Amino acid sequence: MTDPIFHVIADGPRPVAPFSHAVEQGGWILLTGQMPTDPAAPDAPLPEGIAAQTRRVMDNLEVVLKSLGLDLSHVLQCRCYLTAFDRHFAEFNAAYQSYFPADRRPARTTIGVTALAVGALVEIDCVAKRPDKAG
């Protein structure tokens, strides 16, 4: 448990920059912000609209978590970035909230940004924690 683990997932979402998909130490996992790209077709056009892009981002976070033996129930916090905040906030929330039970919602911060990689409308990063036994 002394050293950080730099998780790079062979069949994960294609990195858009020099980063690991997630880094883990002492059971804490810091996940790189995910984009709405398709791991199976990273050069394909992005899904259309904020709802579809939000679902793809969440699905990509799940891909990363799953490769670590985890899932969204281990996520404690999300930071969400929207390039058209006022236009997309409501629809983003509707898509986002379907991924979490109402009594286990991560802490969250959502802000409007000027731009994201690959021209995405939304990016989300998160903090997860491995259950203590496995930590």
Add this chain to the structure above:
Amino acid sequence: MTDPIFHVIADGPRPVAPFSHAVEQGGWILLTGQMPTDPAAPDAPLPEGIAAQTRRVMDNLEVVLKSLGLDLSHVLQCRCYLTAFDRHFAEFNAAYQSYFPADRRPARTTIGVTALAVGALVEIDCVAKRPDKAG
């Protein structure tokens, strides 16, 4: 200590989106970004000006922390978001710094954003740590 605790505070600041007020695990607390809304009158207009909104945000963070038996002295880091960075940065800092002793200032990052929920001028989220005995 194995499971995360999803803190939702009955009389806390009204959530503007699907999130818990704070999520805790192993004594670490990740607080959702707070808005300058009034917990007692969430539909009232926001306070006018960056100084008043900053104070309200800090007060709301204190409400959340207090409900967990904590206070601002347990905050290790703040991330601050301003919708009019150049215009408000100095006044924001003046209001913000009154909440922390000069020798116990949290790590901090402050950035300019395009928009925040409820049309706020400022949002702040933070990381706190419960003293180890109580962790």
Add this chain to the structure above:
Amino acid sequence: MTDPIFHVIADGPRPVAPFSHAVEQGGWILLTGQMPTDPAAPDAPLPEGIAAQTRRVMDNLEVVLKSLGLDLSHVLQCRCYLTAFDRHFAEFNAAYQSYFPADRRPARTTIGVTALAVGALVEIDCVAKRPDKAG
């Protein structure tokens, strides 16, 4: 290990706002976002261009880490903020990635922001972890 340590580094990069350079608890270190200022000449003009500013920011993070007996190999996550995302992203990545071995890249999120302190083009904050023995 019970209390947070608020690190303020006497000869470190000059704080542009009321914050500590880093705050530490239980071996986790939360670093304040660093600016591209010169610790030895904080009033000098910023370096020109995104590559030079990125290198200065990374160098400043190293100054802070070094004063804690750490270095970039202890960094688990970076959050990066660019004021001209589309124009600078590629060049930023090139400068950034020279600081990390390809198999030990921190998790990362990079977003476009409207403004940063001191008119900087780039700011980076990070999370580091002290090796367990020393934690």
